[in-house]
Amino acid sequence: MAKEKIKEEDKRALNKENFGKLLGIFRYLLPYKSKFIVGLIFLVIGSFLLLAFPLIAGKLIDVASGEGTWILNDIDTIAFSLIVILFLQGIISFFRVYLFAQVSENAMADVRHDLYNKLLYLPIPFFDKHRTGDLMSRMSADVTMLQTTFSTTLAEVIRQVVTLVVGTAVIFVNTPALSVFMLMTFPVLIIAAMVFGKKIRGLSRQSQDELAKSSTIVEETLQSILAVKSFTNEVFEKLRYQKSLKKVVTTALKAATYRAVFISFIIFALFGGMVAIMWYGALLLQRGEMTVGDLISFAFYTAFIGGSIAGIGDLFGQIQRAIGASERILEIQDESPETDPNAEVVLDEIKGDIQFEQVDFQYPSRKDLPVLKGLSLKVDAGKKVALVGKSGAGKSTIAHLLMRLYDGYGGEIKVDGQSIDSYDLSAFRKNIGIVPQEVILFGGSIRENISYGRPGASDEEIESAAKKAYALDFINSFPDGLDTLVGERGVKLSGGQRQRIAIARTILKDPAILILDEATSSLDAESEQQVQLALTELMKGRTTMIIAHRLATIKEVDQIYVIENGCIKESGAHSELIDNLKGTYHHLVNLQLVK
Numbered sequence: 026m027a028k029e030k031i032k033e034e035d036k037r038a039l040n041k042e043n044f045g046k047l048l049g050i051f052r053y054l055l056p057y058k059s060k061f062i063v064g065l066i067f068l069v070i071g072s073f074l075l076l077a078f079p080l081i082a083g084k085l086i087d088v089a090s091g092e093g094t095w096i097l098n099d100i101d102t103i104a105f106s107l108i109v110i111l112f113l114q115g116i117i118s119f120f121r122v123y124l125f126a127q128v129s130e131n132a133m134a135d136v137r138h139d140l141y142n143k144l145l146y147l148p149i150p151f152f153d154k155h156r157t158g159d160l161m162s163r164m165s166a167d168v169t170m171l172q173t174t175f176s177t178t179l180a181e182v183i184r185q186v187v188t189l190v191v192g193t194a195v196i197f198v199n200t201p202a203l204s205v206f207m208l209m210t211f212p213v214l215i216i217a218a219m220v221f222g223k224k225i226r227g228l229s230r231q232s233q234d235e236l237a238k239s240s241t242i243v244e245e246t247l248q249s250i251l252a253v254k255s256f257t258n259e260v261f262e263k264l265r266y267q268k269s270l271k272k273v274v275t276t277a278l279k280a281a282t283y284r285a286v287f288i289s290f291i292i293f294a295l296f297g298g299m300v301a302i303m304w305y306g307a308l309l310l311q312r313g314e315m316t317v318g319d320l321i322s323f324a325f326y327t328a329f330i331g332g333s334i335a336g337i338g339d340l341f342g343q344i345q346r347a348i349g350a351s352e353r354i355l356e357i358q359d360e361s362p363e364t365d366p367n368a369e370v371v372l373d374e375i376k377g378d379i380q381f382e383q384v385d386f387q388y389p390s391r392k393d394l395p396v397l398k399g400l401s402l403k404v405d406a407g408k409k410v411a412l413v414g415k416s417g418a419g420k421s422t423i424a425h426l427l428m429r430l431y432d433g434y435g436g437e438i439k440v441d442g443q444s445i446d447s448y449d450l451s452a453f454r455k456n457i458g459i460v461p462q463e464v465i466l467f468g469g470s471i472r473e474n475i476s477y478g479r480p481g482a483s484d485e486e487i488e489s490a491a492k493k494a495y496a497l498d499f500i501n502s503f504p505d506g507l508d509t510l511v512g513e514r515g516v517k518l519s520g521g522q523r524q525r526i527a528i529a530r531t532i533l534k535d536p537a538i539l540i541l542d543e544a545t546s547s548l549d550a551e552s553e554q555q556v557q558l559a560l561t562e563l564m565k566g567r568t569t570m571i572i573a574h575r576l577a578t579i580k581e582v583d584q585i586y587v588i589e590n591g592c593i594k595e596s597g598a599h600s601e602l603i604d605n606l607k608g609t610y611h612h613l614v615n616l617q618l619v620k
Contacts, residue, residue, distance in 0.1 A: 083322030
């Protein structure tokens with residue numbers, strides 16, 4: 026997977042509305058507010074202790090040189106007090122970091138849990154609109170950004186603000202003349218940083234975009250390597266990538282030039298400013314308007330203040346990105362689930378009578394393209410029907426609507442004489458089993474994949490389901506038997522083996538209604554025969570809806586519906602439809618040479 030990055034455009038303005046979005050995530054910290062508040066207290070105490078260090082260090086020099094007096098006039102006592110400050114600072118920093126880590130780790134684990142839980146209960150149209158990679162990014166990169174914000178960034182912002190405000194106040198009290206002189210050098214640096222910074226950020230963004238384009242070329246080439254070699258386009262791809270890399274280098278060097286000029290200017294301006302401050306400080310020392318200790322304290326505080334000014338800009342940038350991350354997470358949290366995750370599921374007994382009455386439907390993402398147009402069909406309980414027709418005719422859509430994967434259809438769909446919307450969704454789907462064309466298994470063991478049909482099933486029930494699916498023989502041929510790992514998406518098993526595992530899983534579920542969606546279309550003849558035996562076992566006593574292109578597999582069903590342009594064009598048994606020489610079914614059979 027490509028490395029994830031937070032882009033400059035992911036930043037959000039620091040206004041009341043956007044801070045409200047960040048506060049929406051802040052509620053996850055409330056269960057751990059005690060630790061968070063203690064951590065904040067440690068943070069503030071630690072910041073003040075750190076700011077006391079330059080003041081006491083300066084007094085140490087003054088007492089040693091005899092230029093001033095202080096509460097503590099003994100050099101050893103003052104030095105010891107500095108050691109105590111450093112020791113306390115270390116202890117406080119440890120507890121601050123540890124407490125904030127505890128709060129952020131637990132809070133972000135709660136965010137991830139709630140986000141995952143929310144995703145599980147969102148309807149299929151949501152996933153049609155969002156790419157999987159985008160959703161994964163929200164659970165990983167966005168939550169990680171928030172975790173960094175609450176564990177580090179927020180604490181640093183508070184610490185830097187305290188350092189900036191208190192440090193500036195101290196130097197103005199102790200050395201007002203030098204402080205005013207120092208502030209006069211700031212506008213030049215700030216204006217230069219703003220001008221150069223904007224230009225460098227723009228070029229850096231452009232460089233990242235060009236690099237992303239070049240990476241896309243590599244990804245496309247490797248994914249389509251067979252096509253590249255088939256058309257002998259290695260040279261073409263090499264030149265395409267080379268051209269893209271030249272743009273990357275050109276843009277990166279332009280950005281580097283601006284950075285080099287900016288760094289050179291900053292070095293000159295910064296050290297020039299330091300020379301000016303040292304010169305003016307020397308004049309004040311010569312006049313007796315300040316002590317050496319005051320000058321040393323001033324130098325320390327100036328370093329602290331300069332570091333705070335430099336750091337705050339980046340920290341605010343991180344907060345802006347964190348607001349963007351919270352916005353994307355809350356966008357998911359605000360989505361309406363298709364069912365209440367906390368509702369108690371009461372399983373209704375379903376016989377399996379199915380009826381579609383004048384059903385119209387178009388997918389939410391393609392509202393201008395009707396898929397079903399006044400479609401009506403009926404399936405009696407325990408009967409087997411087949412849906413046949415060209416690709417895009419609406420066969421799979423019928424199955425999707427029956428499973429209530431989509432709402433917003435016209436007409437009525439009934440099961441056992443009741444509208445499917447009147448059933449509890451989870452309970453209703455427990456009565457429906459599906460064996461798809463492309464079976465995707467989970468990356469665990471065969472046992473875990475079969476028991477997914479009914480978690481908690483006994484070993485005897487799992488083995489019985491595997492036997493009925495004609496899968497037990499090949500399972501037992503593996504050294505680890507049911508504990509054999511199938512690999513990611515089941516890649517260690519053949520297509521026929523995956524199909525039979527899926528059938529065993531559905532047998533274990535024991536649904537009243539069964540949907541077979543092109544379950545054998547991608548198998549070789551031998552695998553198809555074995556899978557067909559398993560399907561025959563699976564269909565016994567169940568209402569079965571078979572979606573098929575290979576018509577040889579549906580000759581024995583009770584009723585065949587020929588779907589064309591979202592409507593029922595023909596219906597009847599195989600023997601009836603095949604005799605209609607001008608019918609669509611007869612034409613399809615002839616195309617496949619089925620007799």
